[in-house]
Amino acid sequence: MIHYELMLLLRVMPKTELKTVLKRTANMIFEKGGIIRKLENLGTRDMPYKTSVHGVVYNKASYFLYEFNVPPTSIDQLLDEYGRDIDIIRRRIYKKIEPEQFECTLDDELKPPPYRKDVLALVEQSKKGDKPKFKYNTGLDYYPFQK
Amino acid sequence: MNSLLRRVPSYSIISNNSLRKLCSTDAPDFNMENPFEKDKQQCILCKQNIQVDYKNVRLLSQFQSPYTGRIYGKHITGLCAKQQDKLEKEIVKAQSAGLMATYLKEPVFLQDPELFDVEKPLRPHRF
Numbered sequence A: 001m002i003h004y005e006l007m008l009l010l011r012v013m014p015k016t017e018l019k020t021v022l023k024r025t026a027n028m029i030f031e032k033g034g035i036i037r038k039l040e041n042l043g044t045r046d047m048p049y050k051t052s053v054h055g056v057v058y059n060k061a062s063y064f065l066y067e068f069n070v071p072p073t074s075i076d077q078l079l080d081e082y083g084r085d086i087d088i089i090r091r092r093i094y095k096k097i098e099p100e101q102f103e104c105t106l107d108d109e110l111k112p113p114p115y116r117k118d119v120l121a122l123v124e125q126s127k128k129g130d131k132p133k134f135k136y137n138t139g140l141d142y143y144p145f146q147k
Numbered sequence B: 001m002n003s004l005l006r007r008v009p010s011y012s013i014i015s016n017n018s019l020r021k022l023c024s025t026d027a028p029d030f031n032m033e034n035p036f037e038k039d040k041q042q043c044i045l046c047k048q049n050i051q052v053d054y055k056n057v058r059l060l061s062q063f064q065s066p067y068t069g070r071i072y073g074k075h076i077t078g079l080c081a082k083q084q085d086k087l088e089k090e091i092v093k094a095q096s097a098g099l100m101a102t103y104l105k106e107p108v109f110l111q112d113p114e115l116f117d118v119e120k121p122l123r124p125h126r127f
């Protein structure tokens, strides 16, 4: 199953109301046959930019992060249902990124162009379009007669 | 002709290389790798083994211009192509999720240390 992350920005409200909203949003995931792995409160703070949804302009929001597994087909339904919830200012679902190891290519990128691998590949590619050159098949690396 | 060749004593057919070895025992070994080669350069994210994440807004905002909120290019940040690509994607994700400012760097992050010199790009740019 794919690991998803849901970023929820909720309207600032008292604790009891917040509890019901979180329960409601969590239940939507359970209804789709999903599992919640983590629920994190990232605090209440000023948003970097104001957002107007459901006819109200918001400058502050409570940030919540869900980590969950759900069938990929139900992601669209989830986003649609959250979009119609008037307590939710903004919602985004992303795939959880797995840490990956790779070789740093900075050293190669800092070389002068004729030594770079990608430039060499380009040169090689441009040679493919050249017209075929006639070969004399004399076994010599020069033309033996006067031209 | 064949018989002539056969009469050539075997000790006279010594290759140039082995002859040199016979002459002196401390001949330099030319197959060694370049002893003056510099250490491989690594970008700051690869060196510190940092995974770029869209929730780490403090790190992401260090690659953002405080005047326009735009992401600095590879020639300014000094990152490798892959890390720069990942960074740009994560910044777009963070901005879309309402975690990060788009047209400015948030004032709380303005005092953060600089990871690179904006005035000294690797190659000149059009601004």
Ligand SMILES: [Zn+2]
Binding pocket: A103, A104, A105, A106, B042, B043, B044, B045, B046, B047, B079, B080, B083
């Ligand atoms: Zn790197």
